[in-house]
Amino acid sequence: MKKNQFFRAFALLLLLTAGAATAQQRSLHDLQQQFVDLRFGMFIHFNIPTFMDDDWADPDASPAIFNPKKLDCNQWAEAAKSANMSYGCLTTKHHSGFAIWNTKTTDYNVMNSPLKRDVVKEYTQAFRAKGLKVMLYYSILDTHHKIRPGQITKADIDMIKAQLTELLSNYGEIAALIIDGWDAPWSRISYDDVPFSEIYGLIKHLQPNCLVMDLNAAKYPTEALFYTDIKSYEQGAGQHISTNNNRLPALSCLPINGSWFWKADFPTTPVKDVNRLVNENIVPFNKAWCNFILNVAPNRDGLIDNNALETLKQVGKQWKNEGPVATLPANAAPIISSNIAKHQPANSSWSDDMNLMDFANDDNFRSSWVSNPAVKQPWFEIAFDKEKEFNMITIVEDQQRIQKYRLEYNENGAWKPIVSENENAGRVKIHRFPRVWGNKVRILIDEFSAPPAIAEFGVYNEKGR
Known part of the structure; x- marks a missing residue:
């Protein structure tokens, strides 16, 4: 055919x-x-x-x-x-x-x-x-x-x-x-x-x-x-x-x-x-x-x-099949929508040349943006060419280092909070929230155990939510 x-x-x-x-x-x-x-x-x-x-x-x-x-x-x-x-x-x-x-x-x-x-x-x-x-x-x-x-x-x-x-x-x-x-x-x-x-x-x-x-x-x-x-x-x-x-x-x-x-x-x-x-x-x-x-x-x-x-x-x-296994722990719903942050312009606080901000949204979990050790309040930002809608952000660290952080989006020139004073112990962090519209999104890192290294920062617009 x-x-x-x-x-x-x-x-x-x-x-x-x-x-x-x-x-x-x-x-x-x-x-x-x-x-x-x-x-x-x-x-x-x-x-x-x-x-x-x-x-x-x-x-x-x-x-x-x-x-x-x-x-x-x-x-x-x-x-x-x-x-x-x-x-x-x-x-x-x-x-x-x-x-x-x-x-x-x-x-x-x-x-x-x-x-x-x-x-x-x-x-x-x-x-x-x-x-x-x-x-x-x-x-x-x-x-x-x-x-x-x-x-x-x-x-x-x-x-x-x-x-x-x-x-x-x-x-x-x-x-x-x-x-x-x-x-x-x-x-x-x-x-x-x-x-x-x-x-x-x-x-x-x-x-x-x-x-x-x-x-x-x-x-x-x-x-x-x-x-x-x-x-x-x-x-x-x-x-x-x-x-x-x-x-x-x-x-x-x-x-x-x-x-x-x-x-x-x-x-x-x-x-x-x-x-x-x-x-x-x-x-x-x-x-x-x-x-x-x-x-x-x-x-x-x-x-x-x-x-x-x-x-x-x-x-x-x-080996004999003894039936059901232990109860499966609750887990976050699968990510199925496109990552609109992928390959978009990125900016950040100071980082070494070999670990620039572009590595945090290059669709490669084996490369990372790494903050310079001298920076006391690191930040990372994604900029879109126009205002976009989104309702989920994922942060994948290279190693678990970030202890407290905030997520914000920019709408009409003003930064607004998505997640404030967040404490999250996992290496992979998934945040779902009511849909917002903005032309920028950023993470502000307030506490960390070592210079933060973000492998991938994802932004998504999940349908049906």
Whole structure:
């Protein structure tokens, strides 16, 4: 299908699914609790990279290579049950853009492969038949359809919306959607290029109880839910949850083999050790409100290898799902709107040349504005080109140093208070307040334990408040 046809397809799908949001909506905290209560699940990386030797598949690979002649999603579900898992999550579309469902948005899909079967449909049916919850994985980055940094068009966004509409309309209740390839340092597709708030709103419209999880832990701080309902940690990428300090609903993922998609040596190479899977992953993570998802990659026949099957059985013998975990602490609502302070003109009190004010709103949490030690009352300011409305400010410190501060905005040349004499012990500070209009916003720092270092100062206009 040509790109100029995507919008028409998407509009039609919205009409057909206008009643999809009729299910009773549960609170986000309840949904997060239900997610961590699931404890343990199966990630299933199965897509066109399965039939290649690289997880990052050739975007021009022919659908003809996708030919799992013995595909049996029931085997996958039985394997998950043998390990006492509670759910599965299937890669509906990975970074190279091949869709393994019967999509109307592109010809680059499973129905044009030798298989000619809707894998998403067979997976959802098989897992539900075993009493397992169903989740889906979807990649925003799509190298086949040229959805990549610097090339995003309206037609691309329409295609993404149309594909998500299909996935959330045609396959029953989806407990969570795991999104990848979006606003990560390696994908470089920002939440402005593909607007996060629009995608998030569409998902919640179609399925109000579907959790949205973006795999963005490579960029965003661990102490708050930036653009995700669940905090995620990819162990192979060096992302490790603190089981002592975490208080957010979380997910940690790891492949049972050496990579995500099947490789020819998988059947003869040892998989992860059962004791380590149980005692270093499932058990400690569950105590820290973290769900563990273990990737088990089907082979080119569409079946899970025997060594992985046996390990899953052994996990099931050693670990039993005891039901709900401890009550999840209350936490701030996810940040889903655009940061209007990003890359705007900034000013500040004295700082060294290597730590200038621009580093506090450069969309990089690994760089910081640092106040010069001689400054007794540091301040930092964002200036807009015109008066803007906003109702939330976030402050992310490099290290926790600020002890007392005030937030103000400038309206018609006068500074007015937003937050006065604030004491906040956390490294990440989130302030939501009644909407104001101003052309500047600033933080005045009154007390600190060492020269303040602000990694990111964010300003947002959250809709619906």
